[in-house]
Structure formats: C-alpha cells, structure tokens
Amino acid sequence: MTRRARGRFIRSALRLTSLRLRLVTVFALVALVAAVSVSGIAYWLNRDAVLTRAQNSALKDFSQALGDGAGGLPEDPACEMLRDMGTIMTSGNQTYQVVLVDRGGEDGDCVIETAPKSFRLDMVPASLVDAVHQRREDTEAPYHLYWQRVEIDGDPYLIGGAQVIDGGPTGYLLASLIPERDDLNSLAWSLGIATALAVIGSALLAQAAATTVLRPVARLSNAAQRLGEGKLHTRLEERGADELAELSRTFNAAAESLERRVEDLRAREAASRRFVADMSHELRTPMTAITAVTDVLEEEVDSLDPMVAPAVQLVVSETRRLNSLVENLMEVTRFDAGTAKMVLDDVNIADQLTHCIDARAWLDAVELDADRTITARLDPRRLDVILANLIGNALKHGGGRSVRVSVREESDEALGRDDVVVEVADQGPGIPQEVLPHVFDRFYKASASRPRSEGSGLGLSIALENAHLHGGEISAANAPGGGAVFTLRLPRQPPSENDEDTDTDGGDDGDGGGAEGGRPGEERSR
Structure with a gap:
C-alpha cells in the first residue's frame, strides 16, 4: 500500500469513527430507547389486560358456581353434599380446581378436594385463608371473594377463596394462568423482534442520512486536499440553498482568491527570476573584460606606485568577489528555473x-x-x-x-x-x-x-x-x-x-556556486 493510499485509508477510518459513527450511534440509541419504551408500555398494558380478563373470568365463574351450589345446601350440610357440590362446580368447567371446607358440620370438619394431586388445602396461602375468614362490618356483605397469584413448580396460577354464609362452607379455586403466560411470552418475542427491526431500520436510515449529509463534507475535504496539493483550479459544485451550499460557495470564493494571489505571486517571482538571470548574463560580459584587466593590473602591482598599489589590490579583490557573485546568481537562477x-x-x-x-x-x-x-x-x-x-x-x-x-x-x-x-x-x-x-x-x-x-x-x-x-x-x-x-x-x-548527459549553459567549466581558485567557499553565517 502506497503512502497516499495509507493516508486515504486513515482519513476514511477517521471519518467513519467520528461524525458518521456518532450519527449512526445516536440514531440507533434514540430508536432503541423509543422502541423499548413503546414495547415495554405495550407489553405491560397487554399483560395487565390479559391477566385481568382471565382472572375476572375465572373468579366470576367460581363465584357464581359457589353461590348456586351453596344455595341448595342445608344449614349443616354433610360431606357427601359438599362432594356433590364440588363435582357439579368443576364438571362443566375444566379451567380450575376446587377445594370446599366446612368446619364444625354434622360430620365434623369436612374438606373436599376435587383434584388432590393438583390442588390441596395446604397449597392455599395462609394470608388468603385469613382474608377469607375475616368478617367485615363496614359493608352489607360481611365476607368477600379474595384472590392471589402464585407460582407452583415455576408455573403461574390464580388462587381465590370465599366464605358463602357465616359459619358455613368455604370454597377455594386454583386456576391455571399458563396459556396467558405463553401468550404474553409470544407477545414479548414479537415486541423484541419489532424493537430489533426498529433499531436496524434506524441505523440504516442514519447511514443513509449520514451519507447524504457527509457527502458534501467529503467533497469539501477532497477539494481542500487537492487545493493543498497545489491544484488551485479546484472548485465545488454549488447546489441548493442550505448551509452546505453556502459553505461550498465560500470555499469557491476562497479558492478563486487564492488562485489569483498565487498567480500574481508566480508572475512576480518569474519576473524577479528573469530580472536576476538577465542581469547576471548582462553583467557577465563586462565582468569578463574587467577581470582580464584586473589580472593584468595584479601582475603589475609590484611595479606600481606604493600609493596606488593598495587601491589596485582592492579593485582586484572586489572584482573577483563581484565575479563570484555573478556566477552564483547565475547558478541560483538555474536551480530556480529547474534547468x-x-x-x-x-x-x-x-x-x-x-x-x-x-x-x-x-x-x-x-x-x-x-x-x-x-x-x-x-x-x-x-x-x-x-x-x-x-x-x-x-x-x-x-x-x-x-x-x-x-x-x-x-x-x-x-x-x-x-x-x-x-x-x-x-x-x-x-x-x-x-x-x-x-x-x-x-x-x-x-x-x-x-x-x-x-x-x-x-x-x-x-x-x-x-x-x-x-x-x-x-x-x-x-x-x-x-x-x-x-x-x-x-x-x-x-x-x-x-541521469542526463547535458548541462544547461554547460560551457561553464568554472566552480560556479563554489570556491574559486584556491579561495575558501562562501560564508557560513554565525
């Protein structure tokens, strides 16, 4: 993978882990919270409705059957009579089982269990027994029907109880709530699947929204990268009237202004290079002549007047310095021009x-x-x-x-x-x-x-x-x-x-840009 490819991969990864990922995460979290809230409310409302309906139906049937059966009993019924009553109460309805209790009757304490394997008197919670036998003085009916939801071997059941007449028999029922539980479990699974689909849908929607929103941002990023690479003609397409379109217009205006300034600077720099190059070439011819004259003067310096000799030596040294400067300037222009x-x-x-x-x-x-x-x-x-x-x-x-x-x-x-x-x-x-x-x-x-x-x-x-x-x-x-x-x-x-075999202005065999003729090289600033 090239360096540029790695850079693009890293930039894509950063974009993915920043705005796009955050946008998708926020959408998914909002959808999750909303779906869980709605599903939870729907579940609890349906649960309460299902359980209440099943409970009311069982208690209503039990209360009516208990009242009808007790109405035909004498004041002190025999156990057989209670057994027949229990059989009648459960014969037409298999949704619950019954326990009938008569304390102090003609045959002593009588307990009738219609299904001893499923429902016995000792399975009735003590709190429910106490509530059933509690006499209330503030109402016309001294005894009421009470109920309680319990779990037996991990399954839900409804236990209800009521005393028909003062000192008379007491009835208890056991109704299974397993079908309702299964229905509620199915509902919970349905709501869970709906929640998951809502979250997935929101994530896809967020992805689509992020793509729509971030596409102009990605174009802007790519354009800025190309602009940084020197492609000053880069422009963005201006569409719409929103904030992103305004950003594109601002970018285009900035790029256009930058391009004009750079072109102006390039033109000035090119003019400066041409001036230095032209000046160096124009100076080279007279400098050649002056150098030849100074070489002659340097050879004759010993025969000159002692008052004139220092001036001649100064002219010679300064001429060489000026000649070196011209050569250096010509070398610099070659580097700047790329030649x-x-x-x-x-x-x-x-x-x-x-x-x-x-x-x-x-x-x-x-x-x-x-x-x-x-x-x-x-x-x-x-x-x-x-x-x-x-x-x-x-x-x-x-x-x-x-x-x-x-x-x-x-x-x-x-x-x-x-x-x-x-x-x-x-x-x-x-x-x-x-x-x-x-x-x-x-x-x-x-x-x-x-x-x-x-x-x-x-x-x-x-x-x-x-x-x-x-x-x-x-x-x-x-x-x-x-x-x-x-x-x-x-x-x-x-x-x-x-690896070229030609040299621009290759006739220059001197030390252009370097030390010349036994003299040290250019000065190192300190």
Whole structure:
C-alpha cells in the first residue's frame, strides 16, 4: 500500500469513527430507547389486560358456581353434599380446581378436594385463608371473594377463596394462568423482534442520512486536499440553498482568491527570476573584460606606485568577489528555473576530495580520513562545488585550526539504498542555536553588524541545491566537544531522472556556486 493510499485509508477510518459513527450511534440509541419504551408500555398494558380478563373470568365463574351450589345446601350440610357440590362446580368447567371446607358440620370438619394431586388445602396461602375468614362490618356483605397469584413448580396460577354464609362452607379455586403466560411470552418475542427491526431500520436510515449529509463534507475535504496539493483550479459544485451550499460557495470564493494571489505571486517571482538571470548574463560580459584587466593590473602591482598599489589590490579583490557573485546568481537562477542538469560519472570520493583540497592549497589545513575504494555515480563538478563550500567554511570559522574530513558508507533502510556520507568538522566555537536553522538560507547573515563579508551568502544554499539534485541532503549540527559538523549524504546511485548527459549553459567549466581558485567557499553565517 502506497503512502497516499495509507493516508486515504486513515482519513476514511477517521471519518467513519467520528461524525458518521456518532450519527449512526445516536440514531440507533434514540430508536432503541423509543422502541423499548413503546414495547415495554405495550407489553405491560397487554399483560395487565390479559391477566385481568382471565382472572375476572375465572373468579366470576367460581363465584357464581359457589353461590348456586351453596344455595341448595342445608344449614349443616354433610360431606357427601359438599362432594356433590364440588363435582357439579368443576364438571362443566375444566379451567380450575376446587377445594370446599366446612368446619364444625354434622360430620365434623369436612374438606373436599376435587383434584388432590393438583390442588390441596395446604397449597392455599395462609394470608388468603385469613382474608377469607375475616368478617367485615363496614359493608352489607360481611365476607368477600379474595384472590392471589402464585407460582407452583415455576408455573403461574390464580388462587381465590370465599366464605358463602357465616359459619358455613368455604370454597377455594386454583386456576391455571399458563396459556396467558405463553401468550404474553409470544407477545414479548414479537415486541423484541419489532424493537430489533426498529433499531436496524434506524441505523440504516442514519447511514443513509449520514451519507447524504457527509457527502458534501467529503467533497469539501477532497477539494481542500487537492487545493493543498497545489491544484488551485479546484472548485465545488454549488447546489441548493442550505448551509452546505453556502459553505461550498465560500470555499469557491476562497479558492478563486487564492488562485489569483498565487498567480500574481508566480508572475512576480518569474519576473524577479528573469530580472536576476538577465542581469547576471548582462553583467557577465563586462565582468569578463574587467577581470582580464584586473589580472593584468595584479601582475603589475609590484611595479606600481606604493600609493596606488593598495587601491589596485582592492579593485582586484572586489572584482573577483563581484565575479563570484555573478556566477552564483547565475547558478541560483538555474536551480530556480529547474534547468540545472548533471553530467554523471563514476567518481572516487577520496580522489575527488584530494583534488578539491589540493586545487585550493588546503593540504596543510585539512585532515582527510577516507577509504580509497568508495566510489559513487555523481557529477564531479557539482560535487567539487559542495566540498569546496563545506571545507572552505570550516576553515574560515575553525579558529585557524585544522579541519577534519571523513568519508564512510551507510545503508539507508528507509529509502532502500546505499549512501556515501562525508563529514566536515571544524574546531571553532560552533554555530549559535538561533542561527542553526538558517545556515542554508540565501543571503542570510548571522549578525546585522557585519552585513558585508567576503562571501555572498549563497554558497551553502547552492551546495544544498546541488546535494538535492543528486537526491542527497546536507545537515548542520554542533559537535558535543565543540565545533560545527556538516554532514553530506549522497546516494551511490542518484535518481534515474537526473541521469542526463547535458548541462544547461554547460560551457561553464568554472566552480560556479563554489570556491574559486584556491579561495575558501562562501560564508557560513554565525
């Protein structure tokens, strides 16, 4: 997976885990709460209605049968009479069982159980027995019908009881509520399925709503990404009159304004580059002539009047400085215009360093530690520019002490390549921390008190551009023991797209952008 693909996947995952997921979650929670509330209310209402209807029906039948049977009994009925009464009460209705009790009758205590295996007197709760035998003085009927719901072996039942006449027999019934429980369980399952479907439906609806709402946001995000990548012509389609449409119009207006400003800046930058390039080319011809004259004057300086000789030497040095500045400006314009090319060759790094140091008479001031077998495919002229600038700056700011240059090979696992690493270390005071981030900036001066110096402030920036052209990098740091360390890292095989055999303005065989003719490279700002 490429880096861009991973970035898109991460952004999609973040979008999924943020607004879209929250919207779907809120919809699902609201639907769940609403469905559970409605289902719960519906269940309890139906439960109460079903149980009340079954209970009232059983109690009504029992009360009527108990009244009819007791009406035909004498004051002290015999047990057989109670047994016949119980048989009559349950013969026409199989939904409940009956227990009849007569205390102190003609045959003593008489207990009739129509189904002893299912319903016995000892199964009647004591609280219900007490309520049945409690006489009430505040009503016309001293005894009432009482009932209670109980569970027997895990199944629901209804137990009711009543005393017909004062001191007469008492009847109890046991009615099963299992069918009602099964009906209520079926209802609960139905409501549960309906709740689940409601939640799923709300989640799908939320997904559809989120897609509708977030689609313009996704388009805006993609447009902003393309705009950030430099595609300033990116625009959003303006549809509707809602807040998202207003946001699209605002984005389009901002993008249009940004495009105009960038085009204006590009035009100004291009004009500036053309001006610098034209000025550099126009200056090159007179500078060539002036340089030739100053070379003649320099050769005759010993024969000139002692009062005139210092002025001639100043003119010569300033002419060379101006010539170096023109060459550097021309090199910078090549980098800015993207026309700088490389002429690659197999280069022995140690030999290249020795040649660079020897050509500038630095042999006594540089300690070289390099493996003579390290080679790389580089542009020799541009490598010389880089090395001359780094070593020249180290000599200039090294406090007059020797500069150490070391070369080694390293494998860059992140990029999957082999690199050549050149370290240039001086023994000077080092680079101030506030200056360190700007050492490669063009025309940067560390101190405003000395804006004019021997260098133009372009050498290190040109060295960095040459390193980038090879696919490499230069970094600056301070050594723990003191002094500055510049590290040049170049691939042994540069990118194939830079493998060109032509060089723009290739007639320039000098050290464009580097140290020239034995003089140190450009100034390192400190």
